[in-house]
Amino acid sequence: xxxxxxxxxxxxxxxxxxxxxxxxxxxxxxxxxxxxxxxxxxxxxxxxxxxxxxxxxxxxxxxxxxxxxxxxxxxxxxxxxxxxxxxxxxxxxxxxxxxxxxxxxxxxxxxxxxxxxxxxxxxxxxxxxxxxxxxxxxxxxxxxxxxxxxxxxxxxxxxxxxxxxxxxxxxxxxxxxxxxxxxxxxxxxxxxxxxxxxxxxxxxxxxxxxxxxxxxxxxxxxxxxxxxxxxxxxxxxxxxxxxxxxxxxxxxxxxxxxxxxxxxxxxxxxxxxxxxxxxxxxxxxxxxxxxxxxxxxxxxxxxxxxxxxxxxxxxxxxxxxxxxxxxxxxxxxxxxxxxxxxxxxxxxxxxxxxxxxxxxxxxxxxxxxxxxxxxxxxxxxxxx
Amino acid sequence: xxxxxxxxxxxxxxxxxxxxxxxxxxxxxxxxxxxxxxxxxxxxxxxxxxxxxxxxxxxxxxxxxxxxxxxxxxxxxxxxxxxxxxxxxxxxxxxxxxxxxxxxxxxxxxxxxxxxxxxxxxxxxxxxxxxxxxxxxxxxxxxxxxxxxxxxxxxxxxxxxxxxxxxxxxxxxxxxxxxxxxxxxxxxxxxxxxxxxxxxxxxxxxxxxxxxxxxxxxxxxxxxxxxxxxxxxxxxxxxxxxxxxxxxxxxxxxxxxxxxxxxxxxxxxxxxxxxxxxxxxxxxxxxxxxxxxxxxxxxxxxxxxxxxxxxxxxxxxxxxxxxxxxxxxxxxxxxxxxxxxxxxxxxxxxxxxxxxxxxxxxxxxxxxxxxxxxxxxxxxxxxx
Numbered sequence: 001x002x003x004x005x006x007x008x009x010x011x012x013x014x015x016x017x018x019x020x021x022x023x024x025x026x027x028x029x030x031x032x033x034x035x036x037x038x039x040x041x042x043x044x045x046x047x048x049x050x051x052x053x054x055x056x057x058x059x060x061x062x063x064x065x066x067x068x069x070x071x072x073x074x075x076x077x078x079x080x081x082x083x084x085x086x087x088x089x090x091x092x093x094x095x096x097x098x099x100x101x102x103x104x105x106x107x108x109x110x111x112x113x114x115x116x117x118x119x120x121x122x123x124x125x126x127x128x129x130x131x132x133x134x135x136x137x138x139x140x141x142x143x144x145x146x147x148x149x150x151x152x153x154x155x156x157x158x159x160x161x162x163x164x165x166x167x168x169x170x171x172x173x174x175x176x177x178x179x180x181x182x183x184x185x186x187x188x189x190x191x192x193x194x195x196x197x198x199x200x201x202x203x204x205x206x207x208x209x210x211x212x213x214x215x216x217x218x219x220x221x222x223x224x225x226x227x228x229x230x231x232x233x234x235x236x237x238x239x240x241x242x243x244x245x246x247x248x249x250x251x252x253x254x255x256x257x258x259x260x261x262x263x264x265x266x267x268x269x270x271x272x273x274x275x276x277x278x279x280x281x282x283x284x285x286x287x288x289x290x291x292x293x294x295x296x297x298x299x300x301x302x303x304x305x306x307x308x309x310x311x312x313x314x315x316x317x318x319x320x321x322x323x324x325x326x327x328x329x330x331x332x333x334x335x336x337x338x339x340x341x342x343x344x345x346x347x348x349x350x351x352x353x354x355x356x357x358x359x360x361x362x363x364x365x366x367x368x369x370x371x372x373x374x375x376x377x378x379x380x381x382x383x384x
Numbered sequence: 385x386x387x388x389x390x391x392x393x394x395x396x397x398x399x400x401x402x403x404x405x406x407x408x409x410x411x412x413x414x415x416x417x418x419x420x421x422x423x424x425x426x427x428x429x430x431x432x433x434x435x436x437x438x439x440x441x442x443x444x445x446x447x448x449x450x451x452x453x454x455x456x457x458x459x460x461x462x463x464x465x466x467x468x469x470x471x472x473x474x475x476x477x478x479x480x481x482x483x484x485x486x487x488x489x490x491x492x493x494x495x496x497x498x499x500x501x502x503x504x505x506x507x508x509x510x511x512x513x514x515x516x517x518x519x520x521x522x523x524x525x526x527x528x529x530x531x532x533x534x535x536x537x538x539x540x541x542x543x544x545x546x547x548x549x550x551x552x553x554x555x556x557x558x559x560x561x562x563x564x565x566x567x568x569x570x571x572x573x574x575x576x577x578x579x580x581x582x583x584x585x586x587x588x589x590x591x592x593x594x595x596x597x598x599x600x601x602x603x604x605x606x607x608x609x610x611x612x613x614x615x616x617x618x619x620x621x622x623x624x625x626x627x628x629x630x631x632x633x634x635x636x637x638x639x640x641x642x643x644x645x646x647x648x649x650x651x652x653x654x655x656x657x658x659x660x661x662x663x664x665x666x667x668x669x670x671x672x673x674x675x676x677x678x679x680x681x682x683x684x685x686x687x688x689x690x691x692x693x694x695x696x697x698x699x700x701x702x703x704x705x706x707x708x709x710x711x712x713x714x715x716x717x718x719x720x721x722x723x724x725x726x727x728x729x730x731x732x733x734x735x736x737x738x739x740x741x742x743x744x745x746x747x748x749x750x751x752x753x754x755x756x757x758x759x760x761x762x763x764x765x766x767x768x
Binding site for chain 2: 015016017050051052055098133136137212213215216217261262263264265266270271274277278283284286287290318321322325326341342343344345346347348
């Protein structure tokens, strides 16, 4: 991409709202230079330069880049080695809540290379008002996938986002915070240190130019970047109006893997996730391994099916198990009585009892058969 | 069905194991009279009557029926008005864990008519070692569907089963307990009163003749009856080796609706349910309404989609919302500053601010605009 185009994108990233679908569509079609030229000449009915034109004239994109550079911030645009090409999927999606299109560029802070770290990445998002259950599970999942070298993408918010970043950091894995404000700002302010840690080992990323403040609309815009950067999105807890459901919607629109962690049906922060699982074909995940399996090439992370403990009786034949079930726990019973309880023929039961005795499952005494490992009750003690 | 056939089925119900697929298949093909005749003549290589033949000769089916009648127990067979015809689906399923086929007959205790009460019915099953979460949800769901006139079918076990029956009883709805022992027995013994209540308003049902004891195999056999009697099965909590998963499997085999209630992924009793939701296409349900919708004719129980609260700002245009987001909470800011934060043109913002003031969202003062309903901080108080 030419320097002019890069500068024009810097200017537009400050002038317009991120993810304004009219702007992203125009830039995708004509390029940022042409769009800037057009806007710069815009005049109202009386021939006076419009407000937009005036603001565009007042911008200093080259200075912006220089000041950003001094703060360790770079502006990555399509065509750069670091640009994640999968963001182009956003140009093929319809707008959602008035936002859409690929970002004009991304402001990036941190030592990692963006395209490299998102190559294998998963978004872990959810409610700010999360429960300890939710933050616990989010942290576990993030740590698990980070240990496997998968980057955890999230939004640095309170609750699930914070737990996801922390889980990845604790596992010394890469993590990316995508903000709805300039990457030089800490939002929420309480996460200043968290964002500094994220920038050290991973990246802090935003569509918004340095200095820009977060707004609700910018969060909606940011959510589409979180979803599109990642191979899949895991929603851990999300109440019915949670922004995480917006991220989930973007994951579906961009054909990413959408995953949800269930929780108690009595817990409001799990309601939105259950809706995703019911109505959006989100995949139910319960642990990091499930997530890895879903975002990895087929077969490379297949897990063994979950099995309960193997019990000694598992290897018994059906008949032997049936007879064993009919043997009393404590008070011995004759073989005929066992046969009646089991509903099996006498000779069958007698043969089975001998096999079970050889296997150590039952013991025989003068009064008949009882389970091994059980003792007669103390005749002087209380009734069992 | 002839009296002979009924008596032959009584005899076989005492002689064989319930759900023995060899027996159920033979009876389905030849009828119980022919099977009894064949077994009665069976002799071993030396010409001596086999054990089975001897036991068959010792039975007294007519006496069995009479004794049962005196205890308020009847034996319902195919062809009876009370016989639920949908049980025939079991004859079209492959065996599972060595059990299969339609019951030869059902021993029934209670005043309700079996076919009538199962016409609209749902099984609610789960772990004996349930959590208070699980029993709470099971009880809620059972009460909700029972209030709508849907019969709750379960197994009278501790935990989820008990909660399901109680929920239905509390809602004065019909409920059916399907036992793995004779309907004259209370298993578990602690549920003697519960079973008595169930029989008063609903039914206690079993394949096993009065007096028979429960065994593990009989529980497996019983589970297929629970699943096949109902239009659908809801699994509330089930550890990986829970018998409720066997019931779930039978629900799938008989093409009933299989439903699962999710829970915390950290809770072992929810693990089995999550596996069902992941691998068996069980439908995720979170409340009684979900269950009613799934087991009712299309459209008759459709619920409104879950929505969050409606907020006053919901009806604002996108631009107005964008401007509102940029208005400071406490310290007033001039319109130009709001415009810069919002990233919108000045005239747009000024017009929006006036609309927002008229709507009561913002207030204007000499120093500019701030959100309505917020007050200036007390200058003498601590910093906010």
